[in-house]
Amino acid sequence: MENDNLNLTFNDQKDVLFRLMKYTLPFKGVLTLGFLMLAVSTAAGVATPYLVMIFIDDYLTPGVFPEQDIMWLIIIFTIVQLLGAVTTYMNIYLFQYLAFKVIQQLRIDAFEKIGRLGMRYFDKVPGGSVVSRITNDTEAIVDMFIGVLATFLMAIFMVISSFVMMFILDVKLALFALLFMPVIAVILAVYRKYSANFFSHARQLLSEMNAKLAESIEGMKIIQVFNQERRLQAEFNTINETHYKYNMKNVKLDGLLLRPAISMIYVLAIAVILGYFGFLSFESTVTAGVVFAFLQYMERFFEPINQVSQNLNIFQQALVSASRVFTLMDDERLEPVQDKDEEAEITEGHIEFKDVTFSYDGEVDVLKNITFTARPGETVALVGHTGSGKSSIINLFMRFYEFNQGDITIDGHSIKEMPKSELKHKVGLVLQDPFIFYGTIASNIRLYHPDMTFEEVKAAGEFVYADKFIDNLPGGYQHRVIEKGGAFSSGQRQLIAFARTMAIDPKILILDEATANIDSETEEQIQHSLEKMRRGRTTLAIAHRLSTIQDADQILVLNRGEIVERGTHDTLICKRGIYHKMYQLQNGQQ
Numbered sequence: 001m002e003n004d005n006l007n008l009t010f011n012d013q014k015d016v017l018f019r020l021m022k023y024t025l026p027f028k029g030v031l032t033l034g035f036l037m038l039a040v041s042t043a044a045g046v047a048t049p050y051l052v053m054i055f056i057d058d059y060l061t062p063g064v065f066p067e068q069d070i071m072w073l074i075i076i077f078t079i080v081q082l083l084g085a086v087t088t089y090m091n092i093y094l095f096q097y098l099a100f101k102v103i104q105q106l107r108i109d110a111f112e113k114i115g116r117l118g119m120r121y122f123d124k125v126p127g128g129s130v131v132s133r134i135t136n137d138t139e140a141i142v143d144m145f146i147g148v149l150a151t152f153l154m155a156i157f158m159v160i161s162s163f164v165m166m167f168i169l170d171v172k173l174a175l176f177a178l179l180f181m182p183v184i185a186v187i188l189a190v191y192r193k194y195s196a197n198f199f200s201h202a203r204q205l206l207s208e209m210n211a212k213l214a215e216s217i218e219g220m221k222i223i224q225v226f227n228q229e230r231r232l233q234a235e236f237n238t239i240n241e242t243h244y245k246y247n248m249k250n251v252k253l254d255g256l257l258l259r260p261a262i263s264m265i266y267v268l269a270i271a272v273i274l275g276y277f278g279f280l281s282f283e284s285t286v287t288a289g290v291v292f293a294f295l296q297y298m299e300r301f302f303e304p305i306n307q308v309s310q311n312l313n314i315f316q317q318a319l320v321s322a323s324r325v326f327t328l329m330d331d332e333r334l335e336p337v338q339d340k341d342e343e344a345e346i347t348e349g350h351i352e353f354k355d356v357t358f359s360y361d362g363e364v365d366v367l368k369n370i371t372f373t374a375r376p377g378e379t380v381a382l383v384g385h386t387g388s389g390k391s392s393i394i395n396l397f398m399r400f401y402e403f404n405q406g407d408i409t410i411d412g413h414s415i416k417e418m419p420k421s422e423l424k425h426k427v428g429l430v431l432q433d434p435f436i437f438y439g440t441i442a443s444n445i446r447l448y449h450p451d452m453t454f455e456e457v458k459a460a461g462e463f464v465y466a467d468k469f470i471d472n473l474p475g476g477y478q479h480r481v482i483e484k485g486g487a488f489s490s491g492q493r494q495l496i497a498f499a500r501t502m503a504i505d506p507k508i509l510i511l512d513e514a515t516a517n518i519d520s521e522t523e524e525q526i527q528h529s530l531e532k533m534r535r536g537r538t539t540l541a542i543a544h545r546l547s548t549i550q551d552a553d554q555i556l557v558l559n560r561g562e563i564v565e566r567g568t569h570d571t572l573i574c575k576r577g578i579y580h581k582m583y584q585l586q587n588g589q590q
């Protein structure tokens with residue numbers, strides 16, 4: 001499993017935050033309104049103790065209650081409270097809206113990026129880990145916007161305004177409150193340092209859990225057949241347990257450093273204030289209203305700091321998550337780019353491999369000096385033992401991997417320059433185990449052309465003789481299928497894939513012959529269909545059973561990435577080389 005950098009430095013965190021904030025730019029209006037609402041709701045919060053102080057000192061203590069003044073005070077107090085409630089609701093609503101919009105965009109970008117990533121990426125990163133980035137990680141970012149951004153901003157407003165009010169009430173004490181700031185700053189810095197590390201590990205482990213889960217679901221058949229349930233369960237439990245441990249480490253850190261530490265400082269500050277006012281009352285009279293207001297402001301000064309410190313872990317988590325999403329977005333293992341030559345067109349289907357050498361890892365060449373020609377309408381079969389390089393030839397031809405030595409041309413144009421759409425529409429690929437998407441039979445056949453008419457879909461089905469089995473399904477072409485088409489036999493899946501390919505009427509066919517056991521009736525249908533499909537189309541076919549490609553115009557025998565024999569079936573048999581041996585072996589087995 002590929003690990004991300006788990007320890008984000010301060011600069012990394014800053015960059016991630018900055019990049020995340022850029023996503024809010026299209027919503028400047030919402031952001032500004034949100035700020036405004038926040039400012040008003042904070043101001044309402046700050047005004048409340050002040051109004052109470054006026055009531056205590058001017059009316060309650062002296063025991064005078066002039067009706068009109070009291071009335072006004074009540075009206076103002078009510079307006080302030082209502083304003084506070086409405087603006088608080090508005091600011092929460094606006095920040096949530098912003099959060100969901102940002103995440104929506106982030107997910108669109110991440111998903112779009114996945115579509116552009118090359119096979120090199122998917123060779124290395126498990127599917128579950130990618131899923132985890134787009135779902136869980138982006139979810140953590142939502143929490144940050146809602147919980148953290150709003151809290152942080154509110155805290156800044158609150159701390160500053162409470163401080164100003166404290167200054168107005170008593171300068172000396174306000175300065176004293178300021179003394180606590182460095183202590184709080186140190187506590188928060190220590191917390192951040194450790195928690196970021198714990199969170200990164202927890203996130204990474206969550207992603208590993210997803211990967212394990214995805215793997216288990218994908219391979220459920222093998223798991224059950226090979227009795228692997230226990231092993232997988234044990235592996236899953238180990239990850240789960242470690243995940244729990246990291247979470248607990250964080251809980252301990254929270255328990256120690258966050259609320260208790262800050263609360264203790266708060267209580268200390270209260271004690272000092274009360275002592276101070278006590279002493280002061282010997283010398284001069286301190287009003288009860290001032291003491292009340294000061295204590296209220298003190299609480300309003302510390303409470304946001306407490307909230308911020310508690311939200312710090314969400315913030316930390318969100319930064320780690322965001323960085324994981326951005327790592328995916330920045331991954332450079334993209335699918336090969338086309339140097340577009342708009343003129344390049346596939347007209348005849350004349351394929352040439354010219355001295356192609358290729359390596360997946362940059363060290364071992366899995367294809368060496370591959371040179372051959374497939375003329376329009378010809379069938380070239382690729383045969384050879386497992387691992388000899390047959391699929392790699394197809395991988396390069398389909399542009400799944402970039403290659404740097406030699407060239408592959410179609411009708412004289414390098415496939416590196418061919419517009420992608422040209423390759424998509426004129427080259428039909430049928431894989432060994434065709435992928436069936438969630439939807440209907442028709443939507444699976446329509447895949448490349450969503451606007452294809454039903455008649456065309458049906459014609460494609462008939463062309464490959466798939467109509468017999470499709471017509472027997474409940475709903476026919478509208479029969480619902482789940483992804484991977486679990487309910488179909490491999491032969492039936494092949495037929496659907498044939499229909500899908502024939503629906504685009506390609507000039508070139510790439511076939512990876514199914515090795516799976518197919519019953520003889522379907523097998524016959526498939527051979528029949530294949531023969532028809534190949535007619536008039538240049539075909540590159542990987543063949544495992546030599547009996548299926550005896551009529552090929554050219555057979556290339558691969559061995560360790562090299563073409564070691566080439567010719568028609570008859571010439572290769574006469575040659576008595578590898579092909580002859582393979583043929584004898586297979587015939588002997590039949």
Ligand SMILES: Nc1ncnc2c1ncn2[C@@H]1O[C@H](COP(=O)(O)OP(=O)(O)OP(=O)(O)O)[C@@H](O)[C@H]1O
Nearest residue numbers: 123360361366384385386387388389390391392393
């Ligand atoms: N994605 C990959 N990353 C790294 N190495 C790979 C990758 N795919 C294949 N290889 C290696 O390249 C070599 C050729 O593999 P390839 O799949 O082309 O053989 P093949 O002839 O198609 O085999 P089979 O008949 O089993 O499908 C093998 O040694 C294989 O291990």
